[in-house]
Amino acid sequence: MKIILRDFKKSLLISLWFMFLTFPLVVVRVNTIENVVVWRWSNLIWVAAGSFFLSYLWRYMLARRNRRRKIAEEGVETRGRLQMLLENEQLRNRVLAILLALALVFPLVFDTYQTNIMVTALIFVVLGLGLNIGVGLAGLLDLGYVAFFGLGAYCYAILNHNFDLGFWFVLPIGGMIGCLFGVILGFPILRLRGDYLAIVTLGFGMLFRVIMENWETLSSGPSGIANIDRPGLFGLEMTLAQSTTYIYYIMVALVVLTIIVTNRLKNSRIGRAWIALREDEVACVAMGIDMGRTKLSAYALGAFWAGMVGVIFAAKTTFINPASFTFMESAIILSIVVLGGMGSILGVILGAFILILLPEYLRAFAEYRMLIFGAAMVLMMIFRPQGLISGLRQVYTYKGHKTHVGVKEQPINE
Amino acid sequence: MDYFLELFFSGLTRGSIYALIALGYTMVYGIIQLINFAHGEIYMIGAFVALIVSGVCTIYGLSGFAILILAAAIAAVYAAAYGFTLERVAYRPLRGSPRLSALISAIGMSIFLQNYVLLAQTPDFLPFPRLIPDLAFIEPVAHIIGTPELVILITTLITMVVLTFLIKKTRVGKAMRATQQDLSMARLVGINVDNVISLTFIIGSVMAAIGGVLVASYIGQVSFYIGFLAGIKAFTAAVLGGIGSIPGAVLGGLIIGWSESFAAGYISSDYEDVITFVLLVVILIFRPAGILGKVHKQKV
Numbered sequence: 001m002k003i004i005l006r007d008f009k010k011s012l013l014i015s016l017w018f019m020f021l022t023f024p025l026v027v028v029r030v031n032t033i034e035n036v037v038v039w040r041w042s043n044l045i046w047v048a049a050g051s052f053f054l055s056y057l058w059r060y061m062l063a064r065r066n067r068r069r070k071i072a073e074e075g076v077e078t079r080g081r082l083q084m085l086l087e088n089e090q091l092r093n094r095v096l097a098i099l100l101a102l103a104l105v106f107p108l109v110f111d112t113y114q115t116n117i118m119v120t121a122l123i124f125v126v127l128g129l130g131l132n133i134g135v136g137l138a139g140l141l142d143l144g145y146v147a148f149f150g151l152g153a154y155c156y157a158i159l160n161h162n163f164d165l166g167f168w169f170v171l172p173i174g175g176m177i178g179c180l181f182g183v184i185l186g187f188p189i190l191r192l193r194g195d196y197l198a199i200v201t202l203g204f205g206m207l208f209r210v211i212m213e214n215w216e217t218l219s220s221g222p223s224g225i226a227n228i229d230r231p232g233l234f235g236l237e238m239t240l241a242q243s244t245t246y247i248y249y250i251m252v253a254l255v256v257l258t259i260i261v262t263n264r265l266k267n268s269r270i271g272r273a274w275i276a277l278r279e280d281e282v283a284c285v286a287m288g289i290d291m292g293r294t295k296l297s298a299y300a301l302g303a304f305w306a307g308m309v310g311v312i313f314a315a316k317t318t319f320i321n322p323a324s325f326t327f328m329e330s331a332i333i334l335s336i337v338v339l340g341g342m343g344s345i346l347g348v349i350l351g352a353f354i355l356i357l358l359p360e361y362l363r364a365f366a367e368y369r370m371l372i373f374g375a376a377m378v379l380m381m382i383f384r385p386q387g388l389i390s391g392l393r394q395v396y397t398y399k400g401h402k403t404h405v406g407v408k409e410q411p412i413n414e
Numbered sequence: 415m416d417y418f419l420e421l422f423f424s425g426l427t428r429g430s431i432y433a434l435i436a437l438g439y440t441m442v443y444g445i446i447q448l449i450n451f452a453h454g455e456i457y458m459i460g461a462f463v464a465l466i467v468s469g470v471c472t473i474y475g476l477s478g479f480a481i482l483i484l485a486a487a488i489a490a491v492y493a494a495a496y497g498f499t500l501e502r503v504a505y506r507p508l509r510g511s512p513r514l515s516a517l518i519s520a521i522g523m524s525i526f527l528q529n530y531v532l533l534a535q536t537p538d539f540l541p542f543p544r545l546i547p548d549l550a551f552i553e554p555v556a557h558i559i560g561t562p563e564l565v566i567l568i569t570t571l572i573t574m575v576v577l578t579f580l581i582k583k584t585r586v587g588k589a590m591r592a593t594q595q596d597l598s599m600a601r602l603v604g605i606n607v608d609n610v611i612s613l614t615f616i617i618g619s620v621m622a623a624i625g626g627v628l629v630a631s632y633i634g635q636v637s638f639y640i641g642f643l644a645g646i647k648a649f650t651a652a653v654l655g656g657i658g659s660i661p662g663a664v665l666g667g668l669i670i671g672w673s674e675s676f677a678a679g680y681i682s683s684d685y686e687d688v689i690t691f692v693l694l695v696v697i698l699i700f701r702p703a704g705i706l707g708k709v710h711k712q713k714v
Contacts, residue, residue, distance in 0.1 A: 017499075020495070021492075021495055021496065021499060022534075024462075024463050024466045024467070024488075024492065025459070025462065025463070025466070025530070025531060025534045025535060026534045028466050028470060029535060029536075030465070030466050030469030030470055030473070030540075031469075031540075032465065032469045032472075032540050032541050032542070032543060033540075033541060035472070035473050036473070037469070037470055037473050043534075062507065135514075139514055141514060141517055141518070143521070188695065188698065188699040189695070189698055189699075192698055192702055195448075195449045195513070195517060196653070196698055196702070198449065198517060198521075199449065199646065199649055199650075199653075199694070200694060200695060200698065202646060203646060203650075203690075203691040203694060203695075204691070206643075206646065206687065206691070207687075207688055207691050210684075210685070210687055210688055211688070214684045214685065278514075327642070331521070331525050334518070334521070335522075338518055338522075367533070368529075368533065370525055370528075370529040371525075371526060371529040371530060371533060373522075373525060374522045374523065374524070374525030374526030374527075374528075374529060375522065375526050376522070377518055377519065377521065377522025377525070378503070378504050378519045378522040378523055378526065381508060381511070381515045381516070381518050381519040381522070382504075382507045382508060382519065385511065385512075385515050
């Protein structure tokens, strides 16, 4: 009884505090041009009720988290049921095969509009997987990732307009350009601590937009570049619907390629170096890993994918302008990685679908999209830092006195 | 020469505001080694609250300089409350987690607060009422330095003197310095570290709010987005001067203010934001510890 009363009092105080906190911004709305004030008192009730119940939930979740941590410290397995299922390799492969089959028949079943949305989602899947190399595997927080995406898109738009180069020719060039800029930008800053990297990349993202808006001769400024060629297929004439389907299949192929490459990389020598570097830099350097080179490779590789997808994006929309490459896009890509699970390929794919398709189909919710993404990033970090699906990591265990060394995969649980 | 002086004072004005915001970054970083990405948003919220207070006052028939003082006071209280809550909700549960987690949480909070103001208020720019009266004695030199600039310079100067006094001379300041040097040691000698961290956030937020109110009344408009760019610039100022160092933040702020103002005046205003960024990269390459920062050797 006492505890219930105490909790009640606490929640009441919290709700009063939040009523005070949100009062000027949520209740009052002034229009300083027409000199009118609107008092929206009904909002205050929502804030009060919401914060009252959320504070209960918050306390419960924190207690649960701490309980789990204690259990984890004692070495008891804390994997969820989904995690266990995913570790079954046979099952996982079967699920992937089914997903691929579904992806292949998708444009045959649904119309062009749905296919178009799906292409956007797939673009973000690849962007998420690309960023995942930097953020998830190597622990390099990149807040200007969209700049590489934009570089690829502008690369195709400019080359296509000025030199009449085709999609397939520019696709690798876009990737290379992204990669090149990744190296140029990454070289001086990657020796530094992680937080500096975050802010420099943030600045780079901003810089890209400023330059594209002002360098009229190259990028035709804020009005952007229109009439970019769609990808060609041996000079065949295609209708809009056919072309969308074609781009869709290109995207599916690229997603599959990205998954294969990142998956192979993750368990390679350099991939293990990335993960080790993320966990402990000093120990890594002491073990003889070249820190600068390893970080640079992760960063540049991420930039490579972004550049390639940028080319596809430009070919898909046939129109680009600097407004498509703002910090908001970078934030969306980052929340895809964080929500899905840093370092986890399946997680990132799931994250991209949730974050791109949900606002697309729930229009009412679209307005609150960024608000929810921001809150989700904070909540994920506090309550589930490994994301929806945590990354699997190869662990080699010695099984008793048997002569062979068994391979078992375990989640990364810091 | 007049043009030079005009640019000099406009740079000084901007720079002193960047310095005010940069102080918040530097103090928080000094204590918990976290870039408080949402700090720019606190600055924006300060400006918005001031706009709302002064707007309501103007509509109900009040006017004059007193409103600005009232608006600034309420804005400071609210910014402090937001800063305090921010730390409690988004950073305290993550103490002891990997740094990347805290950093992502900070970015999430920044996005959240930006969109919270966007949804609760408006996506457009709102004009901020002109509340600083023109002083008569400054008339002869008004083409070089106007009254708003003078008010900003005096206010920032007072704020910084108060802050220095607070940190150097008071008991609380001593506790803050001790926590900055060694958090666990400070705890061992009986300093309530949690309170010190909360206080640091509150002080930083109050200064950001003062900066926000000054900028809003100087530039004359406010939007939900102003915190983002100001945040990056102030952070650059903090890094430039040496993150963790309080005089460094002021120095960095002034350097950024001047370089921006001279670049805009003599080269082109299109690229004034680029200057900050170029400065940041250059300083990180050649002197990552900043101008006044100490180089820390990492020991294992």
